[in-house]
Every structure is written in C-alpha cells, then in structure tokens.
Amino acid sequence: MTGTGKPTLYLVSSAAPPIRNIDECVALLQADGWSVCLIVTPTAATWIDTDRLASQTGFPVASRLRAPDEPGTLPRADAVVVAPASFNTINKWASGISDNLALGVLNEALGTGLPIVVSPYAKPALTQHPAYRASVRTLSYVGVQFTEDEALKPTLGSDRFRWGVVAEAFRATD
Numbered sequence: 001m002t003g004t005g006k007p008t009l010y011l012v013s014s015a016a017p018p019i020r021n022i023d024e025c026v027a028l029l030q031a032d033g034w035s036v037c038l039i040v041t042p043t044a045a046t047w048i049d050t051d052r053l054a055s056q057t058g059f060p061v062a063s064r065l066r067a068p069d070e071p072g073t074l075p076r077a078d079a080v081v082v083a084p085a086s087f088n089t090i091n092k093w094a095s096g097i098s099d100n101l102a103l104g105v106l107n108e109a110l111g112t113g114l115p116i117v118v119s120p121y122a123k124p125a126l127t128q129h130p131a132y133r134a135s136v137r138t139l140s141y142v143g144v145q146f147t148e149d150e151a152l153k154p155t156l157g158s159d160r161f162r163w164g165v166v167a168e169a170f171r172a173t174d
Contacts, residue, residue, distance in 0.1 A: 007078040009034040010109070011129060012102050014086035015043035016121040018152045018161040025083060025163040026056055037062070037074045041089065041102045060134060065101050072155040076089050079173075080109045082122035083166045084152055087132055094135030110142055115173040145173055 008023050009029055010060045013019050019040070026036050037059045040048065045063035060073050083090070089103065098104040109116055118139070126132060136146060151165040 005036040006033055006107045008037060008075045010037050010039055010074075010077040010105060012039045012081045012082045012085075012095070012106055013044050014082075014084055014089040014159070015040050015047055016084035016086045018084040018163075019047050021161050021163075023053060023056055024161070025166055026053065026151075027083065028163050028167040029170070030057075032171065034079075035075070037143045039063070039074075039078070039105050040078070041086075042100055044102075048057055052165060062101055065104065077109065077112075077114060079114055079170070080106070081119075081166060081170055082106065082116065084120035085118045085165075086121075087122035087126040087129070090120060090122075090139070091131050091135045094138040103142050110139075110144075113143075115170075115174060116144045117147070117166065117170045118144055119169065120149045121143055121152055122149065124149070145169065 012028065013022055022038065026038065029036050036057050038053055038057055039062045043064055045061065050061040062074060077092065078084065092103055093106045096107055098107050140146060147165055147169045150161065152161045154160055154162065
C-alpha cells in the first residue's frame with residue numbers, strides 16, 4: 001500500500017499501439033481504487049509523455065534498470081496488470097528473460113503470488129506462432145490470467161482502445 005492507503009498496482013506496458021492512450025487505462029484503474037505505478041519497456045517509453053503520466057499517477061514512469069546504489073522509487077505492488085502485452089514481452093517473460101526493467105518486474109512478480117492479468121496485443125499471425133501459444137500456456141499454468149488476444153482492439157467504427165476489458169478482467173480476479 002502507498003501512503004494514500006490505496007493498494008498499489010503495477011501497470012506494465014509494452015510498445016504496442018494502445019500504449020499511446022495508456023492514460024485512459026490508468027484513469028480506469030485509479031477509479032477502481034488503485035494507486036497505479038506505470039512500468040514500460042524502453043521502446044514504449046519513447047512513445048508516451050512520461051512527464052504527463054508521472055503527474056497523473058504520482059510516480060515516475062519506470063523504464064530503465066537502476067544502478068545498484070540507486071534507490072528504488074516505487075512502492076511494493078499488491079497486483080500487476082500487463083497491458084498492452086506484446087508478442088515479444090510475452091515470449092521473453094515466459095522464457096525468464098529479464099533484459100529490461102519491465103521484464104525483470106514481471107519475472108519477479110511470478111514468484112510472489114500476486115494477481116496478474118495480461119491483455120495481449122499482437123498481430124493475429126503472431127498469436128498463431130507456436131512459441132507464443134507455448135508462452136501463454138506456461139504463464140497460464142503458473143496462474144497468470146489472460147484476456148482474449150487483442151481484446152483492447154477498438155470496436156468496429158471506433159478508434160478508441162477498449163481499456164474497460166482490462167479493468168473488468170482484473171476485477172474478476174478479486
């Protein structure tokens with residue numbers, strides 16, 4: 001819990017089109033009573049306004065590994081949401097690769113027993129790749145909950161990503 005008395009949720013995000021509107025997901029999760037800390041892959045950090053998002057969350061947007069003598073800036077997580085989760089992030093995570101901060105956080109989260117919800121965002125052709133399917137099975141086996149692939153994709157005639165899918169999936173874990 002943070003100093004606000006609210007539970008802390010780590011929102012881990014990959015470089016995929018929905019990241020450009022991640023502020024909408026943050027607002028939904030905050031409305032559900034969470035203190036949200038945004039952790040993004042290095043590429044995702046270049047696609048967003050990190051200062052604006054830090055102002056919205058009250059925490060710096062974390063995107064790089066810190067030096068061993070550098071203090072941590074985020075409170076301990078009570079839960080984790082991974083959205084959008086790219087093909088790369090899901091496959092590296094399932095393989096235990098921690099080559100960036102976001103993956104390191106996700107790998108550690110698996111060992112904590114925290115609730116974790118993932119909303120993949122990958123091209124349909126990539127979700128048919130055998131490595132991807134194996135990665136989803138591996139992560140599901142250890143308790144990670146998945147939304148449908150591309151559940152965030154806008155509905156026909158809309159250009160708005162469906163962040164409510166993430167909030168609903170996470171509420172279902174309670």
